[in-house]
Amino acid sequence: MSVVSARSGTHPVDRSQSFATVGQMLLAAVERHTGVALRSKRDGAWINVGYGALGADVRAIARGLRALGVGPGDRVALLSSTRPEWTLVDSGALAAGATVVPIYHTNSPEECRYVLEHSGARVVVCEDAGQLAKVAAVRDRCPALEHVVVMRHEDAEGCASLGELRSRGEEVDPEEPEAALRRLAPGDLATIIFTSGTTGPPKGCMITHGNFLATVRMYEASLEFGESPVVFMFLPLAHSLARVTQMVALDIGATLAFWQGDPALLLDDVRDARPTHLPSVPRVFEKIHARATGGAEEMGRAKRALFSWALATGASMRSAERGATGPGVLLRGRHAVADRLVLSKVRALFGPELRMALSGAAPIATDVLEFFAACGVPILEGYGMTETCAAATINRFGLARFGTVGSPLPSSEIAVAQDGEILMRGPHVFKGYYRDEEATRESFDGDWLRSGDLGEIDEAGFLRITGRKKELIITSSGKNISPANIEARLRESRWISQAVVYGDNHPYLVALLSLDPEEAPALAARLGIEPDVAAMASDPRVLAEIQRVVDGVNASFARIEQVKRFALLDRDLTLPGGELTPTLKIKRAVVYDRYRETFEGLYAR
Numbered sequence: 001m002s003v004v005s006a007r008s009g010t011h012p013v014d015r016s017q018s019f020a021t022v023g024q025m026l027l028a029a030v031e032r033h034t035g036v037a038l039r040s041k042r043d044g045a046w047i048n049v050g051y052g053a054l055g056a057d058v059r060a061i062a063r064g065l066r067a068l069g070v071g072p073g074d075r076v077a078l079l080s081s082t083r084p085e086w087t088l089v090d091s092g093a094l095a096a097g098a099t100v101v102p103i104y105h106t107n108s109p110e111e112c113r114y115v116l117e118h119s120g121a122r123v124v125v126c127e128d129a130g131q132l133a134k135v136a137a138v139r140d141r142c143p144a145l146e147h148v149v150v151m152r153h154e155d156a157e158g159c160a161s162l163g164e165l166r167s168r169g170e171e172v173d174p175e176e177p178e179a180a181l182r183r184l185a186p187g188d189l190a191t192i193i194f195t196s197g198t199t200g201p202p203k204g205c206m207i208t209h210g211n212f213l214a215t216v217r218m219y220e221a222s223l224e225f226g227e228s229p230v231v232f233m234f235l236p237l238a239h240s241l242a243r244v245t246q247m248v249a250l251d252i253g254a255t256l257a258f259w260q261g262d263p264a265l266l267l268d269d270v271r272d273a274r275p276t277h278l279p280s281v282p283r284v285f286e287k288i289h290a291r292a293t294g295g296a297e298e299m300g301r302a303k304r305a306l307f308s309w310a311l312a313t314g315a316s317m318r319s320a321e322r323g324a325t326g327p328g329v330l331l332r333g334r335h336a337v338a339d340r341l342v343l344s345k346v347r348a349l350f351g352p353e354l355r356m357a358l359s360g361a362a363p364i365a366t367d368v369l370e371f372f373a374a375c376g377v378p379i380l381e382g383y384g385m386t387e388t389c390a391a392a393t394i395n396r397f398g399l400a401r402f403g404t405v406g407s408p409l410p411s412s413e414i415a416v417a418q419d420g421e422i423l424m425r426g427p428h429v430f431k432g433y434y435r436d437e438e439a440t441r442e443s444f445d446g447d448w449l450r451s452g453d454l455g456e457i458d459e460a461g462f463l464r465i466t467g468r469k470k471e472l473i474i475t476s477s478g479k480n481i482s483p484a485n486i487e488a489r490l491r492e493s494r495w496i497s498q499a500v501v502y503g504d505n506h507p508y509l510v511a512l513l514s515l516d517p518e519e520a521p522a523l524a525a526r527l528g529i530e531p532d533v534a535a536m537a538s539d540p541r542v543l544a545e546i547q548r549v550v551d552g553v554n555a556s557f558a559r560i561e562q563v564k565r566f567a568l569l570d571r572d573l574t575l576p577g578g579e580l581t582p583t584l585k586i587k588r589a590v591v592y593d594r595y596r597e598t599f600e601g602l603y604a605r
Contacts, residue, residue, distance in 0.1 A: 021209040022190050023062075023094040023181045025216070025251060030055030033253035035228075038084045040258040041269070049084065051253070054091075061092025061162070062177035063169025068123060068147050072097035072180050073188065075119050075144075078238070079112060079135065080127035081105040081261050085151045085162065086237045087246055089125045097180040098123075099189045101204075102238035104582045105131065106575050111202075113138035115194050118435065119204060120144040125162070129155040186210030192434050193240050193386050204434035205386045207240075212247065214427035215389040218409040219248045223380075224397050225277070226355060229254040232275035234266060236582045240390040241360050245279045267349060274351040282364035283584045285357070285379060286491050287516070289368045292346055294494035294519065310342035314374030322398070339376070346375040356380060356397060360390070361583040363465060365488045366402045373402075381405050383463060387430045387449055388412075393463050404462040414463055415448065421469055422455040423448035454482065471588055473503045479560050481509065486553070486561060487586075493549040494519050498573040498580075500591050501563065502599045509562065510602040512595055513546060514569040537570040565602040569595075 019025040030037070030051050038049040049057075070076060076093040078100060080086050093100045101119045103112055105127060112134045116124060122144055126132045132150055139145060153161040160168075190209045194202040231249045233256050235242035249256050257273035259266060267288070270278065296307040317335040320327035327335070347354065357372075357379045364381055372379050382394035383405035393414060395406035408414050412426040429449050432440035443450055454467040467482025474480055483501035490499035490513065497516040503509040515523070515533050524531035527541045536542045546568060554562040573579040579591055592599070 019213060020186050021094070021097070021181050021184050021188070022212045022247065023091075023097060023177075023184075025213060025247075026058065026091050027055070027095055027178065027181075029250050029253070030058060035253065036255045037250065038087060038256050038258070039230075039273070040084050041260050041272070046272075054088070057088050057166070058091045058095050059174065059177065060166040060169050061089060062095035063172040063174065064165035064167075065093060065096040065098060065123065065169075066172045066176055066180070067168040068165075070096055070098050070123060072184050073099055074123075075099050075101050075121040075192065077101040077103055077116055077119065077121040077124040079103040079105060079107075079124055079131045080151065080237075082233055082235065082237045082242065082258060083127070083151075083261065084256075084258055085127070087250075087256060089151075089162070090237070090243075090246075091250070094190060095181070096177045097184055100191045102191070102193060102243070104236055104238045106236075106582050107134070109134040109137040113141055114202070115204075116142040116145055119192050123147045123149065125149045125151065126155075128152050132159070184209065186213070187431075189431070191243075193238070193243070195386050203436060203439055205240075206431040206434050207389055208431050211389045211428050211430060212244070214411060215244050215391045216248050216251055218391050218411060218428060219244065220252060221410045222394055222396060223248075223277075224356065225252055225254065229277055230257050230273065230275045230353065231255070231277045231279070232257050232259070232270055232273050233279075234259040234269070235279060235281065239361070239583055240386045241279060241358075241384075241583075244390045245358075271349060271351045274353045276353050276355045278350065278354060278357040280357060280359055281361045281583050282359055282368070282488070283362075283491070285359060285364060285368055285372065286488075287518075288349060289371050290492065290494040290516070290519065292349075293371070294522065297494075298522070307342055310338035311371065311374045313338040314343050314376065315370065318373050343375045346372075347377055350377060358382060358394075360384065362585050363484050363488045365485075365492050367489075367492060369400075369402045373400075383465065385424075385449075385451060387443065388424055388426075389428045389430065391428050392424050392426075395462075401458075401460070401462045404458070404464045406463065407461045408463075414457065416455060416457055417445070417450075420454040420456070420466065422451040422453045422463070422465075424451060425449060473501065473509065474505065475503055475509075475560065476505055476507050477560075481561055483509075486557060486563065487511075489553045489556065490550070490563075493546075493553075495523050495546060495549065498586065500573075500586055500588065500595075502592065506603060508560075508564040510599060511550070511563045511566040512569060512591065512598060513566050514572045515542075517572055533572075534570040537568040543568060565605065567595075567598050567602055 033051045036048045037051045037054040040047055076098040078089055090100055101121050103115050124135055148159040149165050150156050150159055151162045153163055186209050189206050190212045191207045192204040194204050231254050237243055259269040296304055313334050317327055359379050359381045369379055380395045384390045384392040391409050392412050393406040393408050415423040417423055425448050452469050454469055455463050455465045457463055472480050473483055486501050487499040490496055496513050498514045500512045501509055517533055520533050521531040550563055579587055
C-alpha cells in the first residue's frame, strides 16, 4: 500500500486530556485564565474583552440556545465574517452541546441553502442584514430551520438579536448546559465543516470532539507561544485552520486580535494589533514580498545594492544560527547594520512583537520563505485538510526545511502510496462526510485517509507536496505536471495577482494571468501609460513586461514544465465571481470552464 511513512517522535501535551468535549475545554479555559481574551477595533480604538467577561457571555449564549430548545447534537449554523461575535457564538453553542455548522460569509444564498438544508440546522446566527437577506431568500427550502438570530441589534427586525438570545437564557438553570455536555462523548460531533468546493460540491466533514481536542493538543505540543501571546485573526473562521487556531489560543490563554474586515486595511490592522502569532494563507505573504522587492526595484542603484546586501547578510545569519558554532562576531556586526538599515523595516510591517507566522491552505514559494527568514520573520509552512481538522504536518521553529510542509504533528502519521498519494491517520482524522457514505468509503484506504495530494517524504521524515492528484496536467506526450508550484512562482512577481496553468492533452503549457490591481499603477508609471487595468491587459508594453516575468520563471523549470504562451485577463480573479475559494485558492474547474476559449485560443496562434 505505501512505500514511505513517517510519524512524530514526540508526544502531545496532556492539558486537554481530561475533557470529553470542546465545550468543557472552553469553559475550563475561561475559568483558568485572566487578562484579555478578545480584542477588536471600533471607531479607531481597540476594545478589550477579558476572560471573565468572555466566560459570562459564553454561558449566557449557551443558556439562550437551551431556551430555544437546542440540545446535544442539534446543529447551530454560523453565517458571519471573522469577528469577536463569531468566537462568542461558536463557544456558546459548543458549551450548550450543539454541533456548530460554519458557513462562509461570502457564500451565495443558494450555497447557504445547501449547507443549511444538508446539515439540518435548527438555528442560524447571522452577522448582519446582508447575511439575513441570504437566509430569508432560501428559508422556505430549509425545513429544519426554526430560529434565525442576528448579531447586531439594529438588524433584528423580524428575528431575535444576540442580546435578546442572552436575555432568554436567564430563564434557564445555569447548570443545564454543563449537564447537557456531560451527556456527550468524545466520539460525538463537535462541528460539521463544509469543504470549500474546489473540485465539486462541498462535503460536510464530521469533526468529533475527540478530533478537535486531539488537534488542539498537537498544536500546543509543536508550537512555541511564549509569554502573553497575541494571535491575529483575519482568516475565515468557517475554515478549519482559523477555527483550530482560535481554540488553541483560548485554551492557552492568548489574546485573539481581530481585523476590521476591510482587506485594504489588513496590513494596518496587523501592525496596530502587534501580534506575536499570525496564521495566514500564502497570498498575503506573497503580496508583502512582492511589494517589498518591487519597492527595491524602484530605488537607485546604491539602495538596490544595499537591499540585496542586507538580505544576503540576513540569510547568512539564519544559516549560521542553525550551525553548530553559531554566528561569529564579524557576521553579528554586519547583521546589526543590515537589520537597522533594511531588515527591521520589513519586520515592522507585521508590528514589533511578531514571533511566528503560520502558512497553510496552498503552496508558498521557497523564495518567499527565504526572504522573510532573512528579515527575521519565521514563517512555518504546514499541511492538512478539513478532513484532518487542519493538522497533519508542520515545520517547527528552528527546524524548518524550506520546500517542505514539515514533519508529522504528535500522534499524526503520514505515508505515501505507490502512486504517490499522501495518506494520513491519527486521532485528528475526521469521522466521515455527513450524509454521504459513498464519499466516506472512497476517502479511506483501510484506516488511512486518502488526501488526493501527491508528495514524497525525505530521509528525515519531512513531507514535500509535489501536486494534487485531480489537478495533474497530462500533456499529449504523456508527461505528468503539477501546476501549483509553477503558479506559485508566477505569483511571486509584483505585477501578477493570479496564475492558472493549463495544458491537459496538449503539447505544452499555457497560462491565464491577471494583473495585481494594487501594483498596476506602479507598472503603468514605469511604462508611461494610463493606470487602467482593463486597458493595460492588451497593451503591448505590459505584455512585454509580463513576458519577461514568465521567461524568468521558466528558467527555473524543466522545458516540459515551462509556460510557452499566456493570456492576460482584463480583471482579477475574484471570490465573489466564484473563481476563488474563501482562502483564495483557485477553483480550477470553474476557471478552466469559464475561460476555455481563451486557453484553447493560445494554441491556435
